[in-house]
Amino acid sequence: xxxxxxxxxxxxxxxGLVAAVTIIIVFFxxxxxxxxxxTGVTQIFLLLLAVDIVTGPVMTFVVYQRGKKGLTFxxxxxxxxxxxxxxxxxxxxxxxRPVFIVFNQDRFDITRLVEIDAESAKKAELAGNESATxxxxxxxxxxxxxxxxxxxxxxxxxxxxDGGADWPQLPExxxxxxxxxxxxxxxxxxxxxLRPFDKNNVMPQVEDSHIKWLPLRGKSKDxxxxxxxxxxxxxxVVDINxxx
Numbered sequence: 001x002x003x004x005x006x007x008x009x010x011x012x013x014x015x016g017l018v019a020a021v022t023i024i025i026v027f028f029x030x031x032x033x034x035x036x037x038x039t040g041v042t043q044i045f046l047l048l049l050a051v052d053i054v055t056g057p058v059m060t061f062v063v064y065q066r067g068k069k070g071l072t073f074x075x076x077x078x079x080x081x082x083x084x085x086x087x088x089x090x091x092x093x094x095x096x097r098p099v100f101i102v103f104n105q106d107r108f109d110i111t112r113l114v115e116i117d118a119e120s121a122k123k124a125e126l127a128g129n130e131s132a133t134x135x136x137x138x139x140x141x142x143x144x145x146x147x148x149x150x151x152x153x154x155x156x157x158x159x160x161x162d163g164g165a166d167w168p169q170l171p172e173x174x175x176x177x178x179x180x181x182x183x184x185x186x187x188x189x190x191x192x193x194l195r196p197f198d199k200n201n202v203m204p205q206v207e208d209s210h211i212k213w214l215p216l217r218g219k220s221k222d223x224x225x226x227x228x229x230x231x232x233x234x235x236x237v238v239d240i241n242x243x244x
Contacts, residue, residue: 008061015053015082022049022090029137030097034239038110039098040220048089056082099134101225102168103180104144106187107215108225109168117165124171132171141234143180144173181232188212188227194240202238211235215242 026045027036036042056078063074100111113134124132131142144167147153160166167173191211195203203226210230216223216237224242226235 003066004061004064007064008057011060012053012057015056018086019049019053022086025090026093030094032138034223034237035098035110035139035218037239038216038218038221038223038237039096039112040218041093041096045089045093049086052082052085052089055085098139100168100171100174101139101141101216102144102174103142103177103184103214104167104173105183107217109217110139110219111168112219115165115169116171117169120165120170120172124174127172129171129174131174131176141177142174143177143183144168144170145175145180147173177234184214184227184232185212185229188214188229188232191226194224194242197242198240200239202240213242 026041027033031039031041059078059081060075063071063078065071068074095114096112098110099113099116102109102111116134121132131140134140146167147156156166156170189212191203191213194213210228211226212229213224213226216225221239222241222243223237224240225237227233228235
C-alpha cells in the first residue's frame with residue numbers, strides 16, 4: 001500500500017508540474033487577463049485541467065502494484081490517455097483564444113481564432129495584409145474599415161444580419177490600429193461617465209482628463225478599453241460592464 005501511495009503522489013506531482021506550465025500558457029500568453037473572463041475560458045479550462053490532473057494519478061493508484069506483470073504497459077496506457085485528454089483540451093482552448101482585438105466603428109470586439117472567416121483570411125493573405133497575421137502568442141490590436149467595393153460592403157452587411165461574419169471576423173478589412181486612432185478618439189467617452197459603474201474600483205486613480213474609454217464586446221462578458229485621451233494608445237482592458 002505504501003508503494004502504491006508513493007506512485008500516486010509521484011504521478012500527481014508530475015501532473016501538477018504539467019498543469020502549471022499549461023496555466024502559464026493559457027492565462028499569461030493566450031488569454032492575458034482579463035480576456036480570460038471576457039471569453040469565458042476560465043471555468044471550463046480549470047475544470048478540464050482538474051479532471052485530467054486527478055484522473056491519471058487515481059488510475060495509477062488503482063493499478064499500481066510492485067512486481068505486477070504488465071505494470072509498465074498499464075502505466076503507459078494511463079499516461080497516454082492523460083496526454084491525449086490534455087492535448088484535446090489544449091487544442092480546444094487554442095482554437096478559442098482571442099487572436100485579434102478589433103476596433104470597428106465605435107467599439108472593440110474580441111475575435112477568437114475559431115471565429116475568423118477562412119475565405120476572408122485567404123484574401124488578406126493574398127493581398128499581403130500584415131495586420132491580418134495572427135500571432136501564436138498574445139492577441140493583436142487592429143482596426144477594421146469598410147471595404148472600398150460597395151458590393152462587398154453590402155454582402156457583408158446582409159451576411160452579418162443573417163448571422164454570418166461581420167467586420168471583426170473578416171481579416172481582409174483589418175488595418176493597423178494607428179490608422180483608426182482618430183476615429184477612436186472621436187468615439188471614446190470621458191472616464192467620468194464610466195466611474196459610476198466601477199463598483200469594484202478596478203480603474204486606476206488618475207485624472208479623468210488623461211483617459212477615455214471604449215466598450216469591448218466579449219463572448220461571455222463585456223468590458224472596457226482605456227485609451228490615452230491624446231494619443232489613443234491602449235492603456236489596459238478593465239473588467240467593467242460598459243452598458244448601464
